[in-house]
Amino acid sequence: MNSKNNYIYIVNTLDLDTHLENVAFHNLIAIDTETTGLCPHTNKIRLLQISCESEPTLIIDLFKTEVTDLLIKILASEHITKIFHNGIFDIQMLWGAGIPVSPPYFDTQLASILVDNGLGLTHSLKVVTHRHLGIELDKTEQDSNWSVPKLTSEQLDYAAEDALVLLPLERELSKKIKNLKLERARDIEFGCLTGAAMLEFKGMKLDLPQLKVLQKEYSELKKKLKAELENSLQLDDVSNSTTLPLFPSEYKTKINLNSHHQVKKAFNLLGVPLTSTDKDHLSIYIGQNELIQKFVDYRKANDYLTKYLNKLERFINPKTGRIHTSVFQIGAATGRMSVRNPPLQQIPNNTKFRSLFVPEEGYDLIVADYSQMELRIIAEVCGDETLTLAYQQGLDIHSLTASVILDKPLDQVTKEDRRLAKPVNFGLVYGMMPASLVVYARSNYGVAIAQKEAEEISAKFFKRFPGLLEWHKQIKSQNTKIVRTLSGRIRKWSYPAPFTEAVNTPVQGLNADITKLAVSLLWAPLIKYDACIIALVHDEIVVEVPHAHAVETRNLVVELMQQAGSTFLRHIPCVVDAAICKSWAEKA
DNA sequence: TCAGAGTGCGCC
């Protein structure tokens, strides 16, 4: 595609409004930016390109042009759909430049992911344009220097083309969305986009002094455990040698505790027949050798340090003083969001770690989450009568399962019984086999079950929840390469979907749909309270809000999360727990 | 020597 002579390069403010007047009549415009870097808080927009049907592409040089009221009016207009590719980036860059762009949006990257979800395809503009339009884009100028005083004609051509191509791309992707009946999923994603951008843009505040306290605590713990383990775990089998070395430590090769290979060997030498060193296997021998527990503790301390405690500080943005994680709005094949750098969805869920995340002075956090969302979704999707009735009656589902598998009345179920039931519920609903349940219950819930017992539990469980069993059978018989959630969102496979994935996807995926719908309902009303979503962890939403508005905001969050949930849960009550907190650690 | 698969584990 040659866009030469098909763009207007605008370098002074007077020209800008003249050319924008035509744009204002359109209801669909494509937007792209070229920036001096990737950070909306510290980098700048050099070029803002606007393209619409039958008009030359406008390339606005923001180093030479003032932002006019008309430009703002267009970008903030609720009558004009703005097409972006990876809009979460451009939107934040515009906000960073003080330009209040707002929906409606069409994001060609999100659209591309939606139509080919799960196949592991690339969704860069270059690849998407080739896949859907058969057009080869030349991206050689993409990483060129956009700060130079005089841009080259190659740079301007490139800038124009990237915006221009979004128009046919939108048409093609809209057609495919319609053909695949993905309109509902599209609306959820595009509606959620602003909230996702706000989350990333706003960031989270970290209690840095407390981080350092925790870092020191775990460094010392790790050091202590490391010394003890290195002393006791040896790689060379000295027990068989006839002569002992004078100074054993000088002969020994010091063990690397981060090498599972070496650790396995060392424990084998001590008579612990490990076949693997993951915590499932280690937990078998935990009472047999005290070094097992020490090693588990070492791993945890090491993990906490290398992944979180030693890493978080470097993510604090110099301009905002906050942590801005990278959001991938459709980051998982199921439709879930993922975030990275840092992985804020994987911060250890204990008071020490979660209390590191705090509101600004004068603000509170609203920590809200869906109660047992996945199990409720399963009840909705499989339609099992017993499960449905239990939720409708407000019964505790883990206690119910405990009574089923232990053959005792509900009112005689103890806390211990309930603890046994949790891994049974979480495992069996997704098709876990008895053998795995044994390991899963021991390793994650400290519950000891024998193989035979697990088989009986499984049998009783499915006898009592026949709708669930029927649902599993139905999925097994389907042998399909495509699975949908109730919103219509799809996940594709290039081969018949494995049973366990086919079971999990509509559940995990609908949870994502519901949370994203909640975000799309929430972000605008939150603005009125100067409140903002700052974290999403699949079924949990964290909002930062001025203290004065905390109560109304909490009520609003609960109401809209429930509304989102009830949109899809038609037979099962949707329960949201929410609390006003001084850190992420507190819960409802 | 270096990319990449493998192991392991944090969260939901």
Added chain:
DNA sequence: AAACGGCGCACGCTGA
């Protein structure tokens, strides 16, 4: 026939 799923990240190890 058999199977709980989805992520991001660290790091020792392998093989070209």
